[in-house]
Amino acid sequence: MVNIGNIQLPDFPILLAPMEDVSDPPFRAVCKANGADLMYTEFISSEGLIRAAAKSRKKLDVFDYERPIGIQLFGSDVATMGECAAISTEAGPDLIDINYGCPVKQVACRGAGAALLRDIPKMVEMTAAVIKNTHLPVTVKTRLGWDEGSKNVEDVAERLQDIGIAALTVHGRTRVQLYKGEADWRLIAKIKDNPRIRIPIFGNGDITSPEKALEYKNRYGVDGVMVGRASIGYPWIFREIKHYVATGELLLPPTLDERVAMCRMHFDKSIEWKGPRVGIFEMRRHYAHYFRGLEGAKAWRTRLVDAETPDVVLEILQEIASSEAVPVS
Incomplete structure (x- = not known):
């Protein structure tokens, strides 16, 4: 200890x-x-x-x-x-x-x-x-x-x-x-x-x-x-x-579902603590990091940054979860 x-x-x-x-x-x-x-x-x-x-x-x-x-x-x-x-x-x-x-x-x-x-x-x-x-x-x-x-x-x-x-x-x-x-x-x-x-x-x-x-x-x-x-x-x-x-063993990297779920948790906590307007704005700096290295990441980030309501953000996250994206080689 x-x-x-x-x-x-x-x-x-x-x-x-x-x-x-x-x-x-x-x-x-x-x-x-x-x-x-x-x-x-x-x-x-x-x-x-x-x-x-x-x-x-x-x-x-x-x-x-x-x-x-x-x-x-x-x-x-x-x-x-x-x-x-x-x-x-x-x-x-x-x-x-x-x-x-x-x-x-x-x-x-x-x-x-x-x-x-x-x-x-x-x-x-x-x-x-x-x-x-x-x-x-x-x-x-x-x-x-x-x-x-x-x-x-x-x-x-x-x-x-x-x-x-x-x-x-x-x-x-x-x-x-x-x-x-x-x-x-x-x-x-x-x-x-x-x-x-x-x-x-x-x-x-x-x-x-x-x-x-x-x-x-x-x-x-x-x-x-x-x-x-x-x-x-x-x-x-x-x-x-x-x-x-x-x-001494390396864990597998997070799955797409895990990435979306953790980003969703972060987003929900942000809205809860800061309110919708500030919570949505301050989450924008994090999206690129959550989905870095995946197919379509740039386009997703652009849409998430442009989203102005919690419902739109959650819809995009659900779309990402359903996309079956894989890491870019």
């Missing part, structure tokens, strides 16, 4: 990464249905929570079927982050996660996300404020460092463990790299090998297949892996990784 505070996870858990405009409750529902062991909300702006901004407050929604579920916060002000930890705790998650890894300009240039990798004392102070304002386990997600010349994540890991974080996830790139190039997990392995480190260490970056997950488990010794972009439109990656790690 892997323990994060009082949360018990299976050996080598597979985590769903918090992804802005992706990891909402409808998406989390399909990932949980396929075996995700721990999930997080989209990252939530601490300043937005303090202002009671509707979008930020809506992201606090968590549901019992998602558990264990963490709320992820980001911000640049220590006191505000502490206050938001208390607000988030009231929403009833299982843990609070702090984002010290987001590389996008709009976040980092405001002194939040990966920007804290250039101010470790402030990162420590902010983390302590969050821990002080919640009874829940507090975890952190970060990167190797700001750039190639300042990879300081080993120091970060020790200092944050010393003030009480319950687990650490490290993305194997620097902030300057964004999402380019190959993730480097060697420093993640060094953290895990550090005899001072007692908390679970999870690796993130480039986990795109069951084979890679098992390879990285064996090579780098991490306690689990976090899957991000590879899960978009393909939530089956969680069950595939878990099965391969346990047995």
